[in-house]
Amino acid sequence: MAECPVFNFDCHPSVAEFAVSKQSYLTARPGASFGYIATSTLVLDRRVASNPRVLLVQRAASDEDPNKWEPPGGACDDDDESILHAAARELWEEAGLQAALIDGLVGDPYFFTLDDGKKVCQFNFAVYVKMNSGTSLTVRLDPEEHQRFVWATEEEIKARKVGDIDLNFTRDEVEQTVLLVFEDLRGKQMQ
Template sequence: MVDRPVRSFSYDPSVAEFSVSKGSYLTARPGASFGYIAASSLVLDTTDPSNPGVLLLQRASSDEDPDKWEPPGGACDDDDETILHAAARELWEEAGLETAHIGGPVDNPYFFTLSDEKNVCQFNFAVHPRTDSASPLAVRLGR
């Protein structure tokens, strides 16, 4: 659960089609092979340009797909304003990072089926977190 609202953020024109609610996106695609949408945020750390990194979080041992490493992300909720807001919310919930800008999509959507047979389409976005110019990027793991 978000303990504070997602602040406004900017986004690249290449992701404008995701600036709609999950319901609107699915309604506009009645023949889609999926009925659920997930969004993930790929955050690149270039603090040391000679050794860049990408933020990955490890799932709990007791979770579905135990100990799997993946970028922050998850299901788009019915009350997320847009798919982009879902990506920003998940980044906040899982890593304590606020979204400043969502860049272009990263690669093609990822399709998968959950254990309950739900077909999911996951969109991956390049995300620039809001930072304090005086301090480096600081990740806070959500619980």
């Protein structure tokens, strides 16, 4: 993967509370039941307005949750400028795409516990990305983490199938969140 770029993205006012570091966010919530933060980026491709698609990546066969599907995402690191920057960094590291707009939260955050007992809160963001060249969205995967990707429509996600590829998600909450991004998109189009 190429060197990590300087992230320069816009964000919807609704995600302003995430424009702080992980530590600042946690310090402001001393009673939180979690001590770690993760993000996922639901990357929307609306080049065909009548049939938007979302990016999904398949975990490597040698990684945790082998061969399962998810949106790009991961842990918020201590040195990330903000939670939003963590989302942009993970998108770059996992898919080689640069966030142009972090458009809002998708659904409620969800909570899970890692095998080592760490309690994690995951925030899921709708994201639009910069075109790689002209109108192209070229995805570059890190083979240590992911082995392939698909752009899936809402109908394909509901069917859990894109062409001849079966979509088995890492968790039920992930699948539900991916479907919610399409509901959110329809809601914004009606406003």
